[in-house]
Amino acid sequence: MMRTNWRGCKEWANEGVPITTTSDEACKMFDAVLSQYVGWYEDSSLGGIENSINKMVDADQDFVLGHVVKNGIKLSGLSTNMEVNLEFRETINYMLDIAKKQAISDREKKHVSAVALWAEGKLTQACEIWEEILIKTPTDMLALKFAHDCYFCLSSHQQMRDSVARVLPFWKTSLPLYGYLLGMHAFGLEETHLYDEAEKQAKKALEINKHDGWATHALSHVYEMTGQHVKGLDFMSSTENDWKVCGLTACHNYWHYGLYHIEQGNFEDAFRLFENEIGKRSLQSKSTMEIVNSVSFLYRIRFEGVPVKEKLYDFYEVCKNHLDDHVLGFNDVHYMMACLGVDDAKSARNFKDSIKEFIRCGKGDTRDAMNTVGLDMCEAFTAYENQQFSDAVNIIYPKRYQIVKLGGSNAQRDVFNLFIIHAALKSDDKKHQNLARMLISERDCLKANSPLTSRLKAKLYNTSY
Template identity: 50%
Template structure:
């Protein structure tokens, strides 16, 4: 139990050192799945893709296919590969994991990322729908895999299909479980739909009630940002400002990994969302642009953090400043270069041109 207590005590103070301790344990005991998984997850919460990938690669030689949980190594390794842009290798590892255990929701999750990052939306929708019975009972990842499914539809502009997934799965699951993993997915979906101009009705009000108990958690900046989205979506302006002020107080009163991340990037991101909600799009751009390459430090996956890329693009398009319009064009060109088959990018390019010309 000693390593577990160490991790819990270090979670807010020094998550990097906690990873070092898990690494030391698994180097001595490379088949200790608890140490492997804890290191993997904590790297994920810090946005450290390369260590997440390498941490699994280093233990493979100690494992034999006959050992319990062997197949799950492929799911974890594949996710580290996809987060460091080795998409072909990630797909190969994920398919191997599913070959060994078709119910490995983490390998399914990697496949969802591979198909998302490759612009293979139709293939992604087909994959999720045909494998659903294999992963939809996995409490920790089912909601998130449904989130991926909905994101394919949002990319294609199929908003009704995305809302159906929200109503039948993500919204229901987040309310039923109360798990922050599920809650952030629900917030992310509704905010993405709002940026696309979709009226989500009273869904924000319901989701806000699920989020409200976590407004003072400040466990992860990533979570704080999504809870803030629920406040803004539900028009709970005072709650939104209170959350941001509480985060500022957290920075001034605490030391450790998350307070450092909040100080360097989290507060600015939260203030950008407040500014956007108030219609001050130029301020939102000016707050977020200087830290956009530091957003990775809040954790989550590339696909999850893409919400913040989209947010900056929308803010830049709507800004009253001409230099922000040029920024929007540059950001869209960058996005197009990374994923050519991206209907959402094409829609945003057309929107920017219609509003501001060539």
């Protein structure tokens, strides 16, 4: 159920979310851009989200909120920042300049300030401003979506859940984009381990719109984290034609689909899905989040003893173009994994130096995360690749509960949990062998009936599997 009836200036004002522009067409294209962004799809009748943005800006070159959504979507791609992209810095400065020259609302001024903070890497401060907007205007979907995305980057899971829960009572079911609200809430519930509630909310969203890719995503997380892998496979395969139309999240949903195969030990099926969908789509889009997810996917298979070096090269080639970005800690660690995975020790060393310089001179939430745990994570992976397994454990295990600060979801960060277990298993320190046993037991308690955990147990006791 994709929208086609876009709201003009009058409609936005009637809904209590007035927009400052003299162009009704700009307002309508703003709605089209927002709808595609929230719904994770490209409207082919409009030429996709990028063309919709161009149409919006062409209709009113000085449309402040238009530049806000344009810049925010650019930032949500996690592939650039103002420090390394001077052209993007100019677009942010242009947004700030036109905002000063126009008589815009206080809400719109706050939107400008929040995106400017986001561009500076200050996501926590940006979220505080979006929450201020939502207190007065709880149906401002742009503020809600931007906050949702930044909470995800910060791994602020409770905030991601509660941000949506607070505004839900103010949304009439007849309001455009209402169904997507439920999918967003479902994801927040899932990330805070409220799996039954998350499943119910995701299914409600899918009853409203079976093409809701984010609700599908939330439900796939539920099945992954609760060990219902067969159910997850059935769900993803039976609804594939519904969610794959959401091109902006289809690759990621295929990634979740593939995780079920890895969990089950079906590596041939996992590779087939990787070749046909996950890897292929991520290389086509060059989305940094999908590229690092591909690296993660291959590393999970690598931990199982399956060679993946040759498959890593294409993704490494994309990663090496972003080694000085430092947009998200989760991404940076995966860039290091890509360098190490193809034995590019020189790039790994240079990247480590870049991280240290970023920590010394940078600012913002990602800088703090890399200083707290990100650099250590990279050092631990380096030690592991150098067969120094005991060092890898000693470096990262004491900071295990800080890894969440790198960003991403619980399912995405599970690759780091697996890394620590495998490092402990390979360590020649008897204490680490005991630690591996305890970590595997812990994993067993969190997710019962896990074939992957059973394989780890077998490895621990040196039996075949």
